[in-house]
Amino acid sequence: MIDGNIPAYKKSNSDLDIGALRLFVAIAESGSFVAGGKARGLTRSAAGKALSRLENHLETRLFQRTTRRLSLTTEGHEFYHRCIQLLEDLEEAEASVRQNPLKPKGILRLTVSEGYGKMVILPFLRDFLAAMPEVSVEISFSDRVVDLIEEGVDLAIRVGSATTSYQYITQVIDRASLHLCASPDYLKTWGMPDSLTSFNNHRRLVYGLGSAPTAWTIGDKEKCQITVDDRAYARFDSGEAIRTAAIDGLGIGYLPSFMIEEDLLEGRLVKVMADMESEEIAVHAIYPNRRHLPVRVRAFIDELNRFLRRS
Numbered sequence: 321m322i323d324g325n326i327p328a329y330k331k332s333n334s335d336l337d338i339g340a341l342r343l344f345v346a347i348a349e350s351g352s353f354v355a356g357g358k359a360r361g362l363t364r365s366a367a368g369k370a371l372s373r374l375e376n377h378l379e380t381r382l383f384q385r386t387t388r389r390l391s392l393t394t395e396g397h398e399f400y401h402r403c404i405q406l407l408e409d410l411e412e413a414e415a416s417v418r419q420n421p422l423k424p425k426g427i428l429r430l431t432v433s434e435g436y437g438k439m440v441i442l443p444f445l446r447d448f449l450a451a452m453p454e455v456s457v458e459i460s461f462s463d464r465v466v467d468l469i470e471e472g473v474d475l476a477i478r479v480g481s482a483t484t485s486y487q488y489i490t491q492v493i494d495r496a497s498l499h500l501c502a503s504p505d506y507l508k509t510w511g512m513p514d515s516l517t518s519f520n521n522h523r524r525l526v527y528g529l530g531s532a533p534t535a536w537t538i539g540d541k542e543k544c545q546i547t548v549d550d551r552a553y554a555r556f557d558s559g560e561a562i563r564t565a566a567i568d569g570l571g572i573g574y575l576p577s578f579m580i581e582e583d584l585l586e587g588r589l590v591k592v593m594a595d596m597e598s599e600e601i602a603v604h605a606i607y608p609n610r611r612h613l614p615v616r617v618r619a620f621i622d623e624l625n626r627f628l629r630r631s
Contacts (some may be wrong), residue, residue: 327568338410340374341403343367344382348400349427351390381458401472408614420454425454431468432477434461435559435579436603438493441477444627448620462582463557471607474617476606479559479576486546493566493621494603496576500538501584515594517626523553523571525562536574539597563589576601582606 325393339360347356347367357367374380382396392400412422432441437459449455460466466473469487479496506523516538526534535549553571555564559579566573567588583589605621607613 323428331560336377337374338407340370341407342375343370343401345403345407346385347390348392348396349373380606382613387481396470398470404472407454412615422615423454423548426451426614426616427456428620429458429472429474429615430477430620431460431466431473431475432461433463433559433603435461435563435576437461438481438560439578440628441624444624447627448623451623452616452619455478455619468606471629475602475608475616475620478606480601488606489609489622491605492602493605493625495600496575497600498574498598498600499580499594499598500536500572500574501566501580501589502572502592503538503567503588504590505570506566506593507590508560509569516548516593516596518525518552519548523575524548524550525565525571526552526555527557527559527574529555529563537598537599538574 343356343360346359347353350356350359353367353371354364355551357364362370370383376510378399378549381393382399382566384391384393408426430441438461439458445457451458460473463478465620466476468474468476478494510522513519524534524536528534532555534552534555535547537545537547539545554565556565557577563575563579564585565571566575572592580589584591605624607617607621
């Protein structure tokens with residue numbers, strides 16, 4: 321007993337060593353026993369032995385080892401993401417007791433819709449990273465559905481409909497209007513549509529492959545919604561690809577304002593039936609439903625919201 325009341329802590333063989341977890345993460349992120357061990361103040365030999373003890377304790381192999389390469393196994397990947405979460409929670413718990421606010425640091429892993437990512441997120445990143453010197457980023461520009469937890473992604477930024485799940489928090493951070501647009505060359509060849517019902521004589525560039533819906537919902541002059549669902553001339557899984565195809569004269573696109581603003585100003589694209597009421601879409605931030613959001617993620621969302629309000 322300690323202090324007469326509190327039982328002394330006795331480490332059992334079933335306890336995981338926090339130091340071993342930190343070492344495992346360091347090796348996984350550096351891809352090397354030498355670099356990982358050095359980051360934790362250990363020699364290559366000591367790091368290798370400590371990792372072997374961890375694997376024996378877990379009764380599973382965490383790394384595939386060859387003479388040239390060290391890579392995580394499937395179990396290693398899953399364990400790595402769990403360790404990151406555990407160590408971050410531990411660090412935040414310690415900081416809260418010490419009443420010492422944590423500074424954002426570490427690798428921020430993002431997946432962002434391609435068009436919004438290039439037009440909005442990249443300009444924002446310069447100032448964000450300058451203000452957060454201990455944060456680095458990994459970004460995937462993609463609209464594909466991502467399992468954030470399984471793939472170890474901190475935050476997704478998605479344009480349009482968002483995933484709803486008890487596993488995730490979804491927050492609207494921005495809104496954009498959709499506009500019909502085409503290149504001057506296309507309109508010179510095919511003419512300007514004079515009504516929404518005349519689209520069957522035009523080439524629609526549509527987002528979505530396979531069984532994805534191809535309809536456009538547009539408001540007419542009386543602000544009544546009309547659905548345009550004539551045959552798609554070409555279908556894409558990238559809004560950026562539709563923009564490029566429209567500029568090249570392939571057809572008419574229905575694209576968000578943030579993506580075509582400069583093209584309209586510089587004459588690469590022209591609004592089609594500009595007096596039509598444009599549809600509005602939401603931009604969402606999506607992140608795992610965790611009790612404690614990592615400081616770097618919270619900082620990114622807060623600063624992005626400030627950036628968007630200023631813009």
